[in-house]
Amino acid sequence: xxxxxxxxxxxxxxxxxxxxxxxxxxxxxxxxxxxxxxxxxxxxxxxxxxxxxxxxxxxxxxxxxxxxxxxxxxxxxxxxxxxxxxxxxxxxxxxxxxxxxxxxxxxxxxxxxxxxxxxxxxxxxxxxxxxxxxxxx
Amino acid sequence: xxxxxxxxxxxxxxxxxxxxxxxxxxxxxxxxxxxxxxxxxxxxxxxxxxxxxxxxxxxxxxxxxxxxxxxxxxxxxxxxxxxxxxxxxxxxxxxxxxxxxxxxxxxxxxxxxxxxxxxxxxxxxxxxxxxxxxxxxxxxxxxxxxxxxxxxxxxxxxxxxxxxxxxxxxxxxxxxxxxxxxxxxxxxxxxxxxxxxxxxxxxxxxxxxxxxxxxxxxxxxxxxxxxxxxxxxxxxxxxxxxxxxxxxxxxxxxxxxxxxxxxxxxxxxxxxxxxxxxxxxxxxxxxxxxxxxxxxxxxxxxxxxxxxxxxxxxxxxxxxxxxxxxxxxxxxxxxxxxxxxxxxxxxxxxxxxxxxxxxxxxxxxxxxxxxxxxxxxxxxxxxxxx
Ligand SMILES: [Zn+2]
Numbered sequence: 123x124x125x126x127x128x129x130x131x132x133x134x135x136x137x138x139x140x141x142x143x144x145x146x147x148x149x150x151x152x153x154x155x156x157x158x159x160x161x162x163x164x165x166x167x168x169x170x171x172x173x174x175x176x177x178x179x180x181x182x183x184x185x186x187x188x189x190x191x192x193x194x195x196x197x198x199x200x201x202x203x204x205x206x207x208x209x210x211x212x213x214x215x216x217x218x219x220x221x222x223x224x225x226x227x228x229x230x231x232x233x234x235x236x237x238x239x240x241x242x243x244x245x246x247x248x249x250x251x252x253x254x255x256x257x258x259x
Numbered sequence: 260x261x262x263x264x265x266x267x268x269x270x271x272x273x274x275x276x277x278x279x280x281x282x283x284x285x286x287x288x289x290x291x292x293x294x295x296x297x298x299x300x301x302x303x304x305x306x307x308x309x310x311x312x313x314x315x316x317x318x319x320x321x322x323x324x325x326x327x328x329x330x331x332x333x334x335x336x337x338x339x340x341x342x343x344x345x346x347x348x349x350x351x352x353x354x355x356x357x358x359x360x361x362x363x364x365x366x367x368x369x370x371x372x373x374x375x376x377x378x379x380x381x382x383x384x385x386x387x388x389x390x391x392x393x394x395x396x397x398x399x400x401x402x403x404x405x406x407x408x409x410x411x412x413x414x415x416x417x418x419x420x421x422x423x424x425x426x427x428x429x430x431x432x433x434x435x436x437x438x439x440x441x442x443x444x445x446x447x448x449x450x451x452x453x454x455x456x457x458x459x460x461x462x463x464x465x466x467x468x469x470x471x472x473x474x475x476x477x478x479x480x481x482x483x484x485x486x487x488x489x490x491x492x493x494x495x496x497x498x499x500x501x502x503x504x505x506x507x508x509x510x511x512x513x514x515x516x517x518x519x520x521x522x523x524x525x526x527x528x529x530x531x532x533x534x535x536x537x538x539x540x541x542x543x544x545x546x547x548x549x550x551x552x553x554x555x556x557x558x559x560x561x562x563x564x565x566x567x568x569x570x571x572x573x574x575x576x577x578x579x580x581x582x583x584x585x586x587x588x589x590x591x592x593x594x595x596x597x598x599x600x601x602x603x604x605x606x607x608x609x610x611x612x613x614x615x616x617x618x619x620x621x622x623x624x625x626x627x628x629x630x631x632x633x634x635x636x637x638x639x640x641x642x643x644x645x
Contacts, residue, residue, distance in 0.1 A: 127386065134380035144380075166381060166498050191501060192402065194394035195449040196386060201370035204386040212395055212499040222499035224385045230449075235402040252384045 124209050124226045126244035126254050131203045133250045139167040142181045147251045150243045152184040154219050163219040186241030188215040188255070195230040213239055213255050227256035262645035263526065267344045268474035268481040269640070271301025271467030272602040277429050277589035281362045281461040286592060290315045290360035291322060293463030293595070301467040302478045303354055310352035312339045313359050313465075314594060334359060336597020336627045337636035341487045343468045353470060360463030361592015379497040390448040390456050390543065392500050393631030396513055397450055397545035399502040404560035406548060408450050410567060412441035414579075415455045415544040415586060417572045422583020425614045429460045430587040441544075455544040457585035457596075464595040464602055471644070482605045485622070485645050486526030487638035488519035495632035502630075513549065516626065516635030520554040523624075527639045531555040534639075535620040536607045537577050538600040541584035546629045547571065554624065554637065573615050581607065581615040597627040597636075604640045 136144040139155075146153035155164040159176035170177055193211040196204075209225045211233075225233060226242075239255035246252045273296030275289055284292075290313065298305060310329035311319045320328045329352055333339050336359075343355035371388045382392075400406050416436040423434030436454065444454040474481045492504055492512040502513035510517050524530060531554060539550050548562035556577060557565040565571070571579040582588040582603045590596045604623035606612050621642050628635040 127384070131386065132383050134383055136380055140380060165493070165504065192395045192399040194391050194398060194451075195446070196391055197446040198371070198390075198448070198453075200386045200388040200391075208386055210385045210387055210391050210395065212399075212501050220499050220501045222382050222385060222387070246384050250384070 124207065124228060124230060125205070126226050126252070127204055127208065127246065129245060129247060131246055133247045137167070139169060143167060144250060146181070146183070147243060147253055148249065150251070152186045152241050152253055153181040154184055154215070154217065155179055156182055163217070184215050184217050184241070187258070188213045188239050190225065190233065190235060190237040190239060191220060193225060193233050195233070209233060211255065223253055223255050225256070226254045232257065263348055264344050264484040265645055266471045267347045267484055268469055268471050269466055269484065269605050270469045270474050270477050270479055270481065271297040271303065272605045273297040273300050273465050274427070274599060274602060275360070275463040277427070277460055277462035277591060279429060279460050284362040284461070286360050286362050286364065287315050287318055289362045289461065289463035290358050291319065293360050293465035294319055294323070294356055294358035297358065297465035297467045298356065300479065301469070303467055303469065307354045308356045310343065310346050310355040312343055312355065312357045315358065315360070319356065319358060334594040335636065336594060337487060337601065337625065337638045338489050340466065340468070340484070340598070340601055340638065344484050347468050347470055353473060355468040356465065357468070357598065358463065358465035359594035359598055361595055362461040364592050381498060382496060387496065389496070389631060390451050392496055393543045393546065393629060394448040394451050395500050396502060396549070396630040397543065400513065400545065400549065401450065403502070404563070406563040408442060409438055410548065410563035411450060411455055411544040412438035413566050414547045414571070415441045418541055418547070418580045418584050419454065419587045421573070421581050421615055422587020425583050425588060428583040428588040429458065430583065433587070451543055457542045457590040458587070460589045460591050462589050462591035462595055464591070464598040466598060466602065480609055480642070481644070482608045483641050483644055485529065485639040485641040486523035487636070488522035489636040490515045490517070490519040490634060492633040495634065500631050500633060512633055513630055514553040515630055515633060516550060516628070516637055517553040519635060519637040523637050523639045527641070527645065529622060529639065534577065534622050534624050536581060536604070536617040536623045537579045538581065538604045538607070538623055538625045539579050540597065540600055540626045540628060541580050541586055542629050547579055549630055550626060550635070553635070578615065578617050581612065581617065600625040600627060601638060601640070608640055608642050
């Protein structure tokens with residue numbers, strides 16, 4: 123069974139631009155950065171919209187529902203702190219953006235393209251919660 | 260307009276001994292060995308070098324008493340060869356030494372190699388490393404086009420068998436391999452088995468570029484740069500490597516390198532059918548299938564079938580990565596293995612490969628990078644002056 127990683131793995135070091143994302147994650151909310159002028163969703167948080175160069179960027183909350191875009195099942199851990207197998211995945215969110223995460227709550231062989239997923243959060247340290255995705259029916 | 264590299268020649272190339280671990284060397288010392296080997300191959304005395312490119316450029320300037328000298332302390336394979344060519348073409352330098360090496364960099368074997376472990380905030384918590392990043396691109400291609408693990412394994416067995424017969428390869432004599440052998444090796448990051456992945460090793464590599472005029476007095480037959488360019492879709496290993504990320508054109512990140520290849524072919528006045536040998540960068544088996552499509556050797560989605568049809572092996576329509584590449588020849592740190600694709604292309608066009616020489620090869624394509632890293636560099640080499 124694919125499970126969230128235990129506390130003790132390397133954790134993110136938020137930047138000024140990404141701070142709202144990680145504050146949201148700590149509250150159990152999945153946020154994404156969007157340009158209020160043209161609607162473009164950032165590939166990663168920044169200070170300017172890459173499409174219209176606008177600076178009216180906001181952090182709406184995603185419903186956390188999406189589907190499996192691509193995945194891998196890792197059997198040789200990046201370092202010993204990670205428990206195998208784990209399944210890094212690219213999730214396509216219903217709001218129209220993609221994010222890096224990992225699938226939990228199913229067997230590796232159940233992973234397939236377009237598998238419907240829902241976000242959930244698990245602590246990785248005292249300060250950081252990581253978004254994971256679980257299959258939904 | 261005349262060809263931009265009409266007056267530039269690759270006059271010298273050298274790979275040092277490559278090994279899983281090189282006793283008594285660090286990255287700087289093996290880079291020196293590579294540099295001296297390339298200068299000896301070129302037949303150029305060190306005082307003629309007036310530009311050095313590579314991570315240890317400054318140390319080479321000092322250690323070989325080359326000052327005053329242009330130095331560019333950069334470390335990307337094909338881009339720095341193109342930069343060196345520009346230095347010669349513009350007259351800023353007469354002899355350019357490009358050198359790289361990796362040694363004593365990977366000691367903790369309980370983790371993946373240090374340069375494979377991204378630390379960026381959006382990937383670090385998910386245990387990603389290069390194999391997993393590249394697997395995300397490969398999986399998407401499998402979803403879209405039905406590419407199979409057997410096709411990936413056919414690439415890996417082909418390239419590993421090229422290394423198996425190459426006495427200079429780190430994994431010389433380790434084969435031969437069938438696709439079934441690849442599929443029987445342990446899983447690392449699905450769909451990649453251990454034998455779908457590059458090894459880690461140590462070694463140095465270097466090239467010498469000079470003007471056509473100077474090269475006329477040198478011993479080696481000249482090899483010419485027919486074209487080259489680089490594509491990037493952003494920093495490697497920081498965001499989800501999704502196949503269909505796009506920027507200013509409709510070419511998706513999955514086909515990173517396509518735009519560079521088009522540029523290189525246009526500069527050369529050639530088409531994919533003109534290429535005799537493909538020294539493609541092979542960090543993972545899937546990357547060969549992807550590049551065959553990206554560069555126009557087959558239609559999109561048909562790279563797997565192209566491989567199945569026996570095109571990429573010795574004697575095939577397009578022999579690929581003929582020395583064994585990063586899977587079997589060597590994967591020496593960050594930069595040397597990228598220069599090795601260009602060096603092997605030069606050796607193919609000189610006709611000096613001891614194994615898997617493609618007879619009568621006139622045009623070679625060389626590449627670096629890969630989709631999981633969001634960059635690919637492409638270069639075309641030729642025997643005829645452009
Ligand atoms: Zn905008």
